[in-house]
Amino acid sequence: KQEVTQIPAALSVPEGENLVLNCSFTDSAIYNLQWFRQDPGKGLTSLLLIQSSQREQTSGRLNASLDKSSGRSTLYIAASQPGDSATYLCAGDTGNQFYFGTGTSLTVIP
Amino acid sequence: DAGVIQSPRHEVTEMGQEVTLRCKPISGHNSLFWYRQTMMRGLELLIYFNNNVPIDDSGMPEDRFSAKMPNASFSTLKIQPSEPRDSAVYFCASSLGQGIHTGELFFGEGSRLTVL
Numbered sequence: 001k002q003e004v005t006q007i008p009a010a011l012s013v014p015e016g017e018n019l020v021l022n023c024s025f026t027d028s029a030i031y032n033l034q035w036f037r038q039d040p041g042k043g044l045t046s047l048l049l050i051q052s053s054q055r056e057q058t059s060g061r062l063n064a065s066l067d068k069s070s071g072r073s074t075l076y077i078a079a080s081q082p083g084d085s086a087t088y089l090c091a092g093d094t095g096n097q098f099y100f101g102t103g104t105s106l107t108v109i110p
Numbered sequence: 111d112a113g114v115i116q117s118p119r120h121e122v123t124e125m126g127q128e129v130t131l132r133c134k135p136i137s138g139h140n141s142l143f144w145y146r147q148t149m150m151r152g153l154e155l156l157i158y159f160n161n162n163v164p165i166d167d168s169g170m171p172e173d174r175f176s177a178k179m180p181n182a183s184f185s186t187l188k189i190q191p192s193e194p195r196d197s198a199v200y201f202c203a204s205s206l207g208q209g210i211h212t213g214e215l216f217f218g219e220g221s222r223l224t225v226l
Contacts, residue, residue, distance in 0.1 A: 031211045043114075043201060044217040052211075089153070093212045097143070097166065100153040 002027045002094050006101035013080055014109050021075040021104045023090035028071030032093040035064050035075050037086045038103070044089065048075070080108045114218035116202050122224045128190040131221045134183055135204030141212060144177055144187050145201040147220070153201075159185065160207060192225045199223070 003026040013019055023035075031052045036044040048057040048064040050073070056065040061078040073090055087105045091098040115134040123129055135142045143158040157167040159179045167177070174193070179185040189196055199220045205213040 032213070034215060036215075036217075041222075043219040044203075044215075046214060046216060049214045091215070095211075097155055097158060098212055098215055102152045 002092065002099040004090065004092060004099050004101035006088075006090060006104050008104060009102070010105040010107075012107040012109060015080060015082060017080050017108075018076070018078050019080055019106075021077070021088050021090075021106070023073040023075070023092075023101050025071035025073075025092050025094070025099070027094050028068060029094050030066065030068060030071060030092040031095075032098075033064070033066045033073050034091045034093075034098065035062075035073075036089045036091065038089060039086050047088075077106075080106075082108045082110045084108050114202055114204050114216055116200075116218035116221050118221055119219060120222045120224075122226065123192055124226050125193055126191045127225075128188065129192045129196075129223060129225075131187040131200050131202075131223070133185045133187070133202030133218060135185070135202070136216055137183065139204035139206050139216075140182070141205045141207040142179060142185050143203040143205075143215070144185070145203065146198045147201060148198045156187070156200075189223075192223075194225045197223055197225050 005024050007022045033050040035047045050066045063076040066073045087103040089103045091100045117132045144156040147153045156169045157177045162179045177187045201220045203215045203217045
């Protein structure tokens with residue numbers, strides 16, 4: 001069974017910092033890789049999807065990359081803002097379903 | 111599109127009662143997923159459907175749980191009888207599958223279930 005690890009589990013940074021969230025899979029045969037954001041009491045919002053033929057995706061201040069050889073993905077957030085405070089989850093599709101990490105709880109301090 | 115719609119948003123019930131959670135996927139999506147989220151176990155896949163057919167229900171914890179998808183625009187997750195350990199947030203998600211692969215997942219806002 002696919003195991004997904006996200007490091008760190010929690011992160012607190014001052015506003016304006018650039019930061020990197022990490023995600024790793026025990027099975028590196030990942031087809032699609034998706035990053036989500038979850039605010040307290042809310043559902044998961046899709047941030048970026050890296051499809052099978054891609055290695056990275058960018059949206060605004062967010063950049064996600066996937067190294068299929070190692071089964072690792074990173075989410076880079078530039079110039080962090082207090083509104084970025086949330087839990088970030090990665091999920092990888094290695095078959096008929098996505099396997100989720102347990103998330104990184106991010107707090108951006110004004 | 112309104113996105114994935116779930117109801118109810120909150121449900122409080124007593125142990126032993128039947129609970130039915132509902133989901134309307136995004137129009138045109140052919141895959142539907144039911145997840146459960148708790149602090150202890152994170153996000154767990156319970157069951158998923160492709161073209162209204164259950165493909166994998168190995169995540170359904172017990173026979174007390176059942177799910178149906180009578181048509182492409184509606185699914186239910188039923189718990190009967192409910193127990194306090196079923197308290198969790200239940201999410202529905204849908205995607206436009208790409209062959210055997212899932213496609214981009216879109217989640218509903220969730221149904222927060224509390225069983226007393």
